[in-house]
Amino acid sequence: MERRDFLKNAAFAAAGTLVVPAFMKPFEALALDELSLYKNLVVVQLSGGNDGLNTVIPFGNDIYYQMRKGIAIKPDEVIKLNDMQGLNPNLNCLKELYDQGWMTIINDVGYPNPDRSHFRSMDIWQTASDANQYLSTGWIGRYLDSNCETCKFPYTAIEVDDSLSLAMKGMSKKGIALKDPAALFRNTNEPFFRDMINRDKDHLDEDNLGYLYKTMIETSSSANYIQNTSRIYQPNYTYPNTAFSNQLKTVSRFICSGLKTRVYYVSLSGFDTHVNQLNQQGRLLQQYAEGMNAFVKDLHQNNKLEDTLVITFSEFGRRVAQNASNGTDHGTANNMFLFGGRLKKQGIYNGAPDLGNLDNGDLKYQVDFREVYGTILDKWLDVNNSQVLNKRFNTLGFI
Amino acid sequence: MDRKDNFTNIKHLYNRAGFGIAYPDLLQLSKRKISKAIKGLLTVSNQGTELTVITPDEFKQQQLILSGLNGKKELSPDEKQQREDITKARNEKSRELNLSWIQRMITTENPLLEKMTLFWHGHFACRSNNPFYAQQLNNIQRNNALGNFKTLLLEVSRSPAMLDYLNNQQNRKGHPNENFSRELMELFTLGRGNYTENDIKEAARSFTGWAYNKSGDFEFNQRAHDEKEKTFFGQTGTFDGEAIIDRILARPETATFICRKLYIFFVNDTPDENHVKELAGHFYEQKYDISALMNSLFSAEWFYSKTNTGNKIKSPVEFLVNLSREFYVTYSKPQILIQLQSSLGQYLFNPPNVAGWPGGKTWIDSSSLMLRLKIPSLVLNDGILDFDGKADPEDEAVIALNKKQKPRPVRSYINAKADWSKFLACFPKDMKQTELAAFLLEPPVDKKISDVIASNIKLKNTAIAVTSMPEYQLC
Numbered sequence: 001m002e003r004r005d006f007l008k009n010a011a012f013a014a015a016g017t018l019v020v021p022a023f024m025k026p027f028e029a030l031a032l033d034e035l036s037l038y039k040n041l042v043v044v045q046l047s048g049g050n051d052g053l054n055t056v057i058p059f060g061n062d063i064y065y066q067m068r069k070g071i072a073i074k075p076d077e078v079i080k081l082n083d084m085q086g087l088n089p090n091l092n093c094l095k096e097l098y099d100q101g102w103m104t105i106i107n108d109v110g111y112p113n114p115d116r117s118h119f120r121s122m123d124i125w126q127t128a129s130d131a132n133q134y135l136s137t138g139w140i141g142r143y144l145d146s147n148c149e150t151c152k153f154p155y156t157a158i159e160v161d162d163s164l165s166l167a168m169k170g171m172s173k174k175g176i177a178l179k180d181p182a183a184l185f186r187n188t189n190e191p192f193f194r195d196m197i198n199r200d201k202d203h204l205d206e207d208n209l210g211y212l213y214k215t216m217i218e219t220s221s222s223a224n225y226i227q228n229t230s231r232i233y234q235p236n237y238t239y240p241n242t243a244f245s246n247q248l249k250t251v252s253r254f255i256c257s258g259l260k261t262r263v264y265y266v267s268l269s270g271f272d273t274h275v276n277q278l279n280q281q282g283r284l285l286q287q288y289a290e291g292m293n294a295f296v297k298d299l300h301q302n303n304k305l306e307d308t309l310v311i312t313f314s315e316f317g318r319r320v321a322q323n324a325s326n327g328t329d330h331g332t333a334n335n336m337f338l339f340g341g342r343l344k345k346q347g348i349y350n351g352a353p354d355l356g357n358l359d360n361g362d363l364k365y366q367v368d369f370r371e372v373y374g375t376i377l378d379k380w381l382d383v384n385n386s387q388v389l390n391k392r393f394n395t396l397g398f399i
Numbered sequence: 400m401d402r403k404d405n406f407t408n409i410k411h412l413y414n415r416a417g418f419g420i421a422y423p424d425l426l427q428l429s430k431r432k433i434s435k436a437i438k439g440l441l442t443v444s445n446q447g448t449e450l451t452v453i454t455p456d457e458f459k460q461q462q463l464i465l466s467g468l469n470g471k472k473e474l475s476p477d478e479k480q481q482r483e484d485i486t487k488a489r490n491e492k493s494r495e496l497n498l499s500w501i502q503r504m505i506t507t508e509n510p511l512l513e514k515m516t517l518f519w520h521g522h523f524a525c526r527s528n529n530p531f532y533a534q535q536l537n538n539i540q541r542n543n544a545l546g547n548f549k550t551l552l553l554e555v556s557r558s559p560a561m562l563d564y565l566n567n568q569q570n571r572k573g574h575p576n577e578n579f580s581r582e583l584m585e586l587f588t589l590g591r592g593n594y595t596e597n598d599i600k601e602a603a604r605s606f607t608g609w610a611y612n613k614s615g616d617f618e619f620n621q622r623a624h625d626e627k628e629k630t631f632f633g634q635t636g637t638f639d640g641e642a643i644i645d646r647i648l649a650r651p652e653t654a655t656f657i658c659r660k661l662y663i664f665f666v667n668d669t670p671d672e673n674h675v676k677e678l679a680g681h682f683y684e685q686k687y688d689i690s691a692l693m694n695s696l697f698s699a700e701w702f703y704s705k706t707n708t709g710n711k712i713k714s715p716v717e718f719l720v721n722l723s724r725e726f727y728v729t730y731s732k733p734q735i736l737i738q739l740q741s742s743l744g745q746y747l748f749n750p751p752n753v754a755g756w757p758g759g760k761t762w763i764d765s766s767s768l769m770l771r772l773k774i775p776s777l778v779l780n781d782g783i784l785d786f787d788g789k790a791d792p793e794d795e796a797v798i799a800l801n802k803k804q805k806p807r808p809v810r811s812y813i814n815a816k817a818d819w820s821k822f823l824a825c826f827p828k829d830m831k832q833t834e835l836a837a838f839l840l841e842p843p844v845d846k847k848i849s850d851v852i853a854s855n856i857k858l859k860n861t862a863i864a865v866t867s868m869p870e871y872q873l874c
Contacts, residue, residue, distance in 0.1 A: 119526065123752055132581070136757035154765055163742055163789050164764045166751070177766040187769060195851055196868060208668070208712050209842060211760055212768065212869040219765035267789075 039380055040255050042264045042310040043140070043167070044337075046288070048271030049118060050314040051281060052334040053353070055091070056105055060084035063355040067321040071277050071328070081105075084352045090285040093293035094337075101346040102296055102305065103339050104398050108353050109372060110333035110365025114316060118272065118330075121315040126167035128370050128389055139373055140263050141170030142388045143381060150262060155222040158254065159265040160247040168265060175263070176222050179250075185227035188220040226259065233257030237298035244268045245291040252295055256302045262381060271314060274327040288312075296339050305341035309380055309399065312337040313369065319361055333365035336372060338398060345398045371396055405429045408703045409436055414841060414874040415665050415711075416440050416697060417510025418720045422825040422838060437697045440511040441545065441690055449538040450503065452495040455615075458531040461485050462613050492530035497747050498733045500537065501740075504720040505728075511693070515544035517716065518664050523555045523587060524755035525564045526748070531615055532560035533748050548657065548687035549648055552587065553641065559611035565753065570607050572625040577603040580643075582753050588647045590656040594632075601629040605638040654683040658692070665696060667707050668759040674701055709841035712762050713874050715743035718771060721874070722866060725839070727818035728778055735813055739774065741789070743767050763872075775866035778815045819859060832861045842870045 054071065058064045059078045078086035079095050085105075087094060097103045113131040115121045127135035137145070144151045157168050157175030168175035178184045187193065197216050235253050239245040247266040254261060268288055273280050292310070299305040317334030333353070353363050374385035374393030386392040406429045413420035417440065420428075428436045468474060468482050504513045519540040527533045536558045543551035555561055556579070562568050565579035580603035584594045608624030611617055629638050632646055647653055658678040662670045678696060685691040696702060713721060719739055722728065730736060740746045744767055745756055776782060826835065832852045836844045839862065848870065855861045865871060 119749075120752060134752050134754035136754075136761055161789065163744075163766050165789070169761065169764060174764045177764070184769070187773070192851075192864070192867065193772070196847075208710050208760070208873060209869065212712075212763060212872055215763055215765055215768050216772075216869060219769060222765070 038258075038260070038307055039262065040264065040304075040308045041262060041376060041380060042251055042266070042308060044288075044292075044310060044312040045165075045265070045267035046271050046284075046312060046314040047118075047122070047267055047269035048273075048314070049121075049316045049318060049330055050271040050284075050334065051273060051277065051328050052314075052317040053320065054277065054281060054328075055088050055285060056081075056085050056107070056335050057088060058084055058352050058355060059086050061352070061355050063320075067355070069322070070326040071322050081348060085348060088282070088285055090282045091289040093286075093289035097293060097296050097339060098347070101343065102300075102341060103337065104343050104346055104349050106336045106338070106349040106367055106372065106396075106398070107351065108333045108363055108366040109313070109336045109369050110316075110363070111368055111370070112365075114332040114362075114365075116316065116330040116332075118315055123166065125313060125315050125369060126165060128373055136169075137171050138165065138167035138169050139388060140167050140265070141174060143170075143263070143377065143383060144168075144173035144175065145170035146383045146387050148381070148383050150260060153222060153225075153260070154218050155226055155259065155261050157263040157265070158226075158251075158259075158261050160250045161265075161267070165265060165267075168263075175265070176219065178223075178226070181223070181226045181230055181250075184219075184223040188223040193220070226254070229259050230254055230257040235298075237294060237301065239294045239298075240287075240290045242287045242291065244287050245294060248291050248295040249298075252298045252302075252304075255299065255304050255308060273318075274323065274329060275325040277322075277327040292339065300341065308340050309342070309376065310337075310339040311372065311376070317363060320355060320358060320363065321361060331362045332359070333363040336369070340399075343398060349396075349398055367396070368393065375399065405433065407708075408433055410838075411703060411708050411841070412436060412440070412697060413510070414721075415702075416693075417514055418504060418717065418724050419874075421725075425838075434698065437694060440697070441694060443509045443512050443545065449541065450496065450499055450534060452499055453492045453531050453534060455531075459614055461488070462615075466613060489528065489530055493528065493533065493748065494734070494737060496530050496534050496537070497737055497740075500747060501716065501720065501736050502733065504716070505723045512541065512544055515689070515693070516541040518661065519544055519551065520747070521664075521750065521755040521758075522660060523561065524750035524753050525560050526750065527560040527564060529560070529563075532558065532563065535615065536560040537748075543689075545690040545693065546688075548682075548689055549644065551689075552644060552648075555587075556583065556606075556640065556644070557609065557611075557617040559615050559617070562609060562611050562617075567606055567609050568611070570603060570609070571623040572604075572607050575600070575603040575607060575625070579603070579609075580606055583644075584647065586754055588653045588656060589650060590652065593650065593652045593656075598631055601631045601638075602643045604629050605631070605643045606640040609640050648687060651679065651683050654687070655679040658682055661692070661696065663758070666702060668711065671701070674699070709843070709873050711874055712759060712872055714756065714758060714762060715740055715745035715767075715771075716747060717874065718743070718872065719774075722775060722778060723815075725822070725866075726779060726862075727821050728815050729818075730813075730815050732812070732814040735815070742770060768869075768872075771872060772867050772869070775871070776863055777813050779817045779863050779866070781813055781815055783812055822862070823858060826858065830858065832858070835861050836865045839865045840868070840870045841874050 053064065054073060057073050057078050059075045059080070060083050065072045073088060077089045079089060079092060080086040081098065094103060111124065111131060115124060115131055124131060126138045128139040129135045140157050144156055150156060151173065154174060154176040159165055159168055159175055159177040160179060161177050162179050164175060164177040197213070197220055230253055233253055233256050235249065237252070239249045251264045251266060254264065268284065270284055271281065296305060299308050313336050314334055317331045318328030319331040323329050350366060357364065370389055370393045374389055375395040375398065377383050377385040377388050378395050379399050406425065409425055409428045410420060412433065464481060465485060468478055471478070474482070507513045516537070520537065523540065525536060536555065539551070539554045539558055543554060565582055566576045567579040570576040570579065577599055581599050583602070584599065585591055604625045608620040610620045610623065624639070626637055628635055631638055631643060634646070636642070655675060659670050659675045662675050662678065678692060681695045682692045701707060719736065737746070744762060750756055832855055833844055833849050835858055836848055836852055848868065852861045852864050855864065
């Protein structure tokens, strides 16, 4: 539908006629049989550049111990996964998921000419650009822009936060950020706000003003839909009481209540560990693992794990050698975690990082992160990845 | 042009060339020719004083301590503390710099100068965690905002902030770093498609040795400079950086690129290529005189046409400054202005990357729009902002040390005070609600708006209602 028509219809709907666009009547639009086909992607962002080598520990490689005398995790503390790699003890909670076949680790994910600035590198991961290219849209945003049947509503991609990340912004469509569905619902149902969108008829053809009204109408409609749909579901799984777990709990509630959302985005920050890394990173990894454990088991209990794929990334890993302050500095390639009930390649996906073959003290990447995105777009979100990533990327075999 | 048109046009001019206009000034200026108003905007009083939150002495003092510490192998706890204190002091100064600029925009008597500085801030986008360098670059952009583009470009290219940000400090004979050279052509002057990869390589060699010293001054490092011949745009010579800049400016494509960007910023998101061509012709002929260019832009008839009025989405900073200026708002905890910038997507001195803020519709998504609609009633009624800012990636190290997940509080009191009596005193006693709405909004006041404000008795309520409307997001 052309935007102009869309807006006209929206205006009619508000005036109470029968011409009602689908998004204004979510319940009617929601055929139950569609629900079972719903595949959810949950993106977990670890901000600050998580040190992958102290997350998945290459305890079988002596170089690791030589280069990290102050911060290496001792072999007997490592939760061993094979002869070479194991988990940081603070990730104890992930072992259970790993053993169930619900977890995959991809080693050495990166991109050519890596950038070591948090900001720029996060930009690259969120937009899926080349290192020397500047994009103003994110990869999930461009997925929303693609002609996918279910992508037309803002709630197709929800970020559990107060503001929307670049990853979620497309050229013509954007996801929606909300930390608390009830609060957004209250805000969009304030009399003044209702008054503004209900009286909306005159300006809808004008470009930017029309866009503002369209955004208001969609926000209000999404807020209603999300609130009404998720209100019915009563969560019964107990999560740890951390901000990160609360985000995941909200996502689980949305997934279990059958929201027609395809992508969820959450983040955990504080990983920039230049000084005294062990405690800081350990604490954060524990929050991460406890949250993921609850989330995955909750979804499993509700028969939603089969429909869910979780990916975890950070903007870069740290340098292989520790620094003088028992911390690590900004590096390059890093591991990514995947969780879900339909992983084809469970456990460790590829070989451990080669610590003997470094690029100026940094890991060389084996997998381009856009191959991971490409795989998800092709095989999970059912859209040709070249349409979103601007060129075709190979797909991998993890799903 | 009749009186009513003049009223509308002056208001439009001041919205675009500045940050709005007070009612009495508008009445006054409407009586005269629009060219007078343009001339007034272009005439900068007090030559726009520089922003100074950190003095050169203070900076040199810090540098001295830091270079002493950097020379040592092992630092004592006291020395570590010293270094941490400097980092802390610098972060504090960076925030102060941000606030002193936004306050300047709110109170300035040279609105066009600050608006142009904002334009150049986005054009020559740069991040520096050194507040002295950031301040230097900002003042270069202000001092040359309405001057000559070549001088501006040269000074920006020689500023420590930019040399550092685009790695020219590492650009040395035999080991060229092309980052600066690439962005110079792609984003600062010619635009994509008007140069080759080889031009980038050769220009990078010409900029070798452009560096800065410990005192934060530009220094040409002769030993690092590649003196051999380079071939740039088909010409061969022993070019240095300035010679490259001259050759770039000799290309009319540069004038077109800058004019298109100015057009998008000041006139319309969708450029009319004929108008851009017309402007670029002037700009090139006038040897890149920015003031002359802005004069032709604001004097063009099309600048006041219906397609170009009331249709631009204010950037977050324009929105905040506009509102604060209009209602004479003072912030007793100005820090909130940083939180608002960051939540709305335009945190000054922190552009997303060297390409700057993309602008236009990208300012708006559901959460930023909801926040914008709420801000006027919060600021004007001193409300509570219930909003969590995202952690800035550059703050990550601080967050890691603080053992807190997010640095910002969940609930923030706005602590703002609007000067209502000053605002209301501007208007005639018999001012009608719709007249006030028409003054505050750029899009025409239609039935919807007049219905919403119809039940208001006081102008104050109307002002709050009107500034909370989507129409107020436009200028």
